[in-house]
Amino acid sequence: MWLAIKLGYRNLIGAGLRTWLNVIVLSFSFVVIIFMKGVMIGWDHQAKTDMTNWEIGGGQYWQKNYDPLDPFTLTESHALIPQEVKEEITKGDMEPFLIIPGTIYPQGRLQSIVIKGINPGQSLFLLPSQKLDTIADAIPAIIGSLMAKNIKADVGDQIMVRWRDANGTFDAGNIAITDIFTTNVPEVETGQIYIPLEKLQTMMMLPGEATILTFRDGQKIRPSLDGWILKNKDDLTASVDAMIKTKSVGQSVMYGILLLLAMLAIFDTQVLSIFRRQKEIGTYIALGYTRRQVVGLFTVEGTMHAILAALLSAAYGLPFLAHMAKAGWKMPIDTSEFGMAIAQTLYPVYSLGLVITTVLIMTLVTAIVSYWPSRRIARMNPTDALRGKLQ
Numbered sequence: 171m172w173l174a175i176k177l178g179y180r181n182l183i184g185a186g187l188r189t190w191l192n193v194i195v196l197s198f199s200f201v202v203i204i205f206m207k208g209v210m211i212g213w214d215h216q217a218k219t220d221m222t223n224w225e226i227g228g229g230q231y232w233q234k235n236y237d238p239l240d241p242f243t244l245t246e247s248h249a250l251i252p253q254e255v256k257e258e259i260t261k262g263d264m265e266p267f268l269i270i271p272g273t274i275y276p277q278g279r280l281q282s283i284v285i286k287g288i289n290p291g292q293s294l295f296l297l298p299s300q301k302l303d304t305i306a307d308a309i310p311a312i313i314g315s316l317m318a319k320n321i322k323a324d325v326g327d328q329i330m331v332r333w334r335d336a337n338g339t340f341d342a343g344n345i346a347i348t349d350i351f352t353t354n355v356p357e358v359e360t361g362q363i364y365i366p367l368e369k370l371q372t373m374m375m376l377p378g379e380a381t382i383l384t385f386r387d388g389q390k391i392r393p394s395l396d397g398w399i400l401k402n403k404d405d406l407t408a409s410v411d412a413m414i415k416t417k418s419v420g421q422s423v424m425y426g427i428l429l430l431l432a433m434l435a436i437f438d439t440q441v442l443s444i445f446r447r448q449k450e451i452g453t454y455i456a457l458g459y460t461r462r463q464v465v466g467l468f469t470v471e472g473t474m475h476a477i478l479a480a481l482l483s484a485a486y487g488l489p490f491l492a493h494m495a496k497a498g499w500k501m502p503i504d505t506s507e508f509g510m511a512i513a514q515t516l517y518p519v520y521s522l523g524l525v526i527t528t529v530l531i532m533t534l535v536t537a538i539v540s541y542w543p544s545r546r547i548a549r550m551n552p553t554d555a556l557r558g559k560l561q
Contacts, residue, residue: 189475192435196479196532199428201487204528206421208491208518209499210414215519216354217410218403223296224355226406227265228387231255231398236269236381244271244284245334248379252395255383265294266380268370272333274345274363276321284362285333287370287380294386297358301349302366308346309369314359315352323347331363336375343373354514429532433539440472440543465544472540476533494518 222228236247251259251266258264268287273280290303302310308328323329325347332342345363353359371377383398392400444451454464498515
């Protein structure tokens with residue numbers, strides 16, 4: 171094997187430009203695949219982190235009638251906060267949300283929204299809820315930047331809001347926007363406003379009631395609550411997992427094209443090499459090499475393209491990947507209206523397992539492509555090979 175490696179290396183270096191063209195194309199495939207996989211892993215990590223910090227915490231209890239995809243369920247999606255979790259709420263490890271449908275009238279226009287009641291003193295989320303702890307001649311409210319852009323509102327503006335209380339009676343009042351926040355999670359700000367929880371409970375005549383109970387991350391085992399449905403983080407981030415999976419499948423097409431180009435070049439090189447080196451092959455066999463050993467020699471020689479490509483990609487790929495992991499990949503378009511948790515700048519995340527797996531797969535595929543044309547050597551007649559003729 172060591173002799174085959176030495177001969178293969180000598181032959182590759184002797185091939186000159188043809189070898190290095192193949193190595194460059196293959197190394198480009200190495201770097202692109204690792205970079206794009208790192209972007210997907212980074213997106214997954216960033217999206218779930220942002221969702222944890224802004225929306226889902228460590229998990230949630232949903233009132234049994236609550237369905238975020240069906241706004242008609244909101245009028246019935248509330249219940250008294252269970253006695254079992256009130257101590258946890260007092261400690262700040264759980265935060266209740268009351269969610270109701272409503273309507274606002276910015277600049278005389280009508281727009282349906284969701285009104286969310288939140289504790290102004292909460293520390294579970296990055297929402298600037300402390301801005302709700304203020305005295306104003308209207309209901310204090312905070313909104314997201316995307317919502318503010320849509321309704322053309324700014325801090326200090328007052329907007330009329332209408333709601334329907336628990337008895338079915340319509341009521342209206344003004345909200346005063348005390349802060350506008352920005353987040354990478356559109357579900358937190360699109361079409362919704364946040365007001366103090368107790369104020370909303372009073373408006374709705376639903377004292378002590380909530381729609382969602384969000385608990386702090388790190389608590390693995392949660393008890394079941396009568397009338398409430400437990401949603402863990404895996405349940406709440408399933409949409410992100412599905413999106414990442416879909417994007418990964420789409421990327422596989424590009425990976426396949428890159429591999430096809432690189433493997434086609436190596437395949438052609440092997441075929442040409444066998445055709446031009448018939449006398450050399452015949453000499454090997456005449457000197458006592460078995461046909462299997464000669465096939466192995468050419469397979470090792472072809473596989474060494476991947477080894478050289480890995481070394482070359484490490485030379486220029488490691489600085490590039492390290493820079494991208496630090497500086498991030500700025501998205502060329504505005505992601506605020508994508509409807510999913512995605513930052514304007516994505517930071518790739520690489521792992522040793524990702525690099526090793528990519529190198530092993532590429533090396534294995536290269537070995538297979540190198541072996542395929544080399545099988546013809548086993549059918550060669552040594553006498554004809556020495557004369558430079560194939561059977």
